[in-house]
Amino acid sequence: MAGSKINTIGVLTSGGDAPGMNAAIRAVTRKAINHGIRVFGIEKGYQGLLNGEMRELSAADVSDTIQQGGTILKTARSEEFKTEEGRQKGAQVLRDNGIEALVVIGGDGSYRGALELYKSAGYPVIGIPGTIDLDIACTEYTIGFDTAINTAMEAIDKVRDTSSSHERCSIIEVMGRKAGYIAMWCGIASGAEEILLPETYDFDEQKIINHITDIRKIGKTHFLIINAEGIGHSTSMARRIEAATGMETRATILGYMQRGGSPTCKDRFYASIMGAYAVDLLYEGKINRIVGYSKGDFTDFDIVEALEMQKSIPDYYVEISKDLVR
Numbered sequence: 001m002a003g004s005k006i007n008t009i010g011v012l013t014s015g016g017d018a019p020g021m022n023a024a025i026r027a028v029t030r031k032a033i034n035h036g037i038r039v040f041g042i043e044k045g046y047q048g049l050l051n052g053e054m055r056e057l058s059a060a061d062v063s064d065t066i067q068q069g070g071t072i073l074k075t076a077r078s079e080e081f082k083t084e085e086g087r088q089k090g091a092q093v094l095r096d097n098g099i100e101a102l103v104v105i106g107g108d109g110s111y112r113g114a115l116e117l118y119k120s121a122g123y124p125v126i127g128i129p130g131t132i133d134l135d136i137a138c139t140e141y142t143i144g145f146d147t148a149i150n151t152a153m154e155a156i157d158k159v160r161d162t163s164s165s166h167e168r169c170s171i172i173e174v175m176g177r178k179a180g181y182i183a184m185w186c187g188i189a190s191g192a193e194e195i196l197l198p199e200t201y202d203f204d205e206q207k208i209i210n211h212i213t214d215i216r217k218i219g220k221t222h223f224l225i226i227n228a229e230g231i232g233h234s235t236s237m238a239r240r241i242e243a244a245t246g247m248e249t250r251a252t253i254l255g256y257m258q259r260g261g262s263p264t265c266k267d268r269f270y271a272s273i274m275g276a277y278a279v280d281l282l283y284e285g286k287i288n289r290i291v292g293y294s295k296g297d298f299t300d301f302d303i304v305e306a307l308e309m310q311k312s313i314p315d316y317y318v319e320i321s322k323d324l325v326r
């Protein structure tokens, strides 16, 4: 495709929704139209693609969406698209509709779908990182993370007020099945005594119990544990901690509220730049790239290389999170 002018693109959102996805859809749509490229919004992710659920987007169709949470294109997880037949069918639907390249807004799993679309059907793709989990290795920022952590932090502050009044231990479970970035950021930002990350938690509750016992001896009257969804079991953990320490312990699972809400300024900004950048890549004839933010600037990576990259929560954050509590 490099060198030939592109006339029509598709855009979809896939996997868990993230605040700021609408800002990205808006940017893709408006930047494409500015370049004279038609845009089709594909509904309900790869599953909607397989069902041919799509509509052409005008500049006006994305008006008044930049401030909205969720995704106007809806999203889904598709088992059918994970199969070779599914991907061939997806590419055929796109071609039948005259769509020459696909912009995928989503997380790691969505990129794997895009990569397979390229590898098995030779179909051109571009990825934009949209996930509250911040767990895409090639980029330092993913759309939705800032809104999610601020939503979670506000909720944690509220639970903390009542926890402190009642001199209780609170376990607050935040999202992140495989990644602990939300837990780590919210834990440090809330001054949590314990932050349990799916990447490192050793399931040794006795250590937590000992920590509570020690800290109470020096006069601490309430205790905050941020637990990641990937570890879970917050309610039963609360029962066991209460039984072992004698300290009233309550679990609060924040759940999907963290994925909703109007995106923060940061999410709208990153989504706008990344969406426009994705279209510029296609306009320049570049395909099979992932848009990212690295070392202070927006950039892009080959999709195969991007998916081979690894990232982990720095040990230094873990060290600091322990240093700053007493």
Ligand code: F6P
Pocket (backbone or CB within 6 Å): 015, 016, 107, 131, 132, 133, 175, 176, 177, 178, 229, 259
């Ligand atoms: O990927 C975003 C995320 O919210 C994760 O933090 C969470 O583990 C997962 O999605 C939940 O997905 P579902 O919507 O399928 O329950």
